[in-house]
Amino acid sequence: MSFTGVKIVGVGHYAPARVVTNHDLEQWLDTSDEWITTRTGMKRRHWASNDEATSDLAAAAASAALVHAGLQAQQIDCFIVATVTPDYYFPATACLVASRLGAVDKPAFDVAIACSGFIYGLTVAAGLVRSGVYRRIMLIGAETLSKILDKDDRSTAILFGDGAGAVILERSDEDSFLAADLGADGSRPELLFAQGSGARRPLDHAALDEKVHLIHMQGPETFKLAVNRMIESTEAVLEQAKLAKSEITFLIPHQANKRIIDAAARYLGMPNGKVVINIAEYGNTSAASIPMALSEVVRAGLVKSGDVLVFVAFGGGLSWGAVAWRWHQ
16 A cells, blocks of 8 residues: 555635624523633634534535635545534435535545544544545534534533534645544543433433433533643644644644633643634534634635644543644645
8 A cells, every 4th residue: 555645725614604692692691791701712603593404514614625625526535524413313414515515426424523523534534545545535524513502501502603614635745744643531421422312312202301412511620621631632743743842833723612722822832823713703613613713724824835733622522632734735
């Protein structure tokens, strides 16, 4: 098997039209704009309409990435969607997206590892390209978390938004993939999970009444673990890539909570200008947050050839990971 390089040749993102501000949340929750902003850094989030599903958001982001790359969907060899809010239990949302784009008969599959989805997906997709299995892969992080929110729970209703981000990976003589660090610990799923969404607790009337199909999170402990794991994973991936922290051009973290991002950045010695944060606009979009942030900075012309990017995330699983990536135009 021959090994080659990989680079990102197209990016795109999409957020639903409906915007829910902190002031909107004040209308039915015991909260305030000041309380939410101080504790999370969030001001707005986008929620899908009743007739919008995850595949709709994913297809929109993917279409934008195709335009950015100057490619047609049929030129993509494989489609991967990272999501924990699929349209259906099965088929995989990636199958629906590929078909929607007109790429029928192409391989497609989902990655379900919550907020770490893009990190895991990028590692898998880069490996498939670098090993010569595929020439081009569309990787999409997409979520409609508003569909599984308890809108009356102040601790979670304020946090999550909907959106999608897409990247197109392509075989290249120059290799952008520098290193990856992945981890998971499934011993305490109750820290962050939707319990009534699988075979362990199938949905019935009692489960629906107890809202077990919605997001539940033990915030303080999740916060502490997120900071520690994101720091550890970033340091591990830098060590693998033989990079110093000072060589990072941009740290692009999962947008879970601005206090988490700030705490990790301070420990890593990353100045504000090197940390990409868009949480004020989108909230926590799980697997979509990193590709959305990447798409914004690339399309703004802020990322130059040779720049070193580090993507890092922590989420349900519990799971975490980081990827070091050198940008090539």
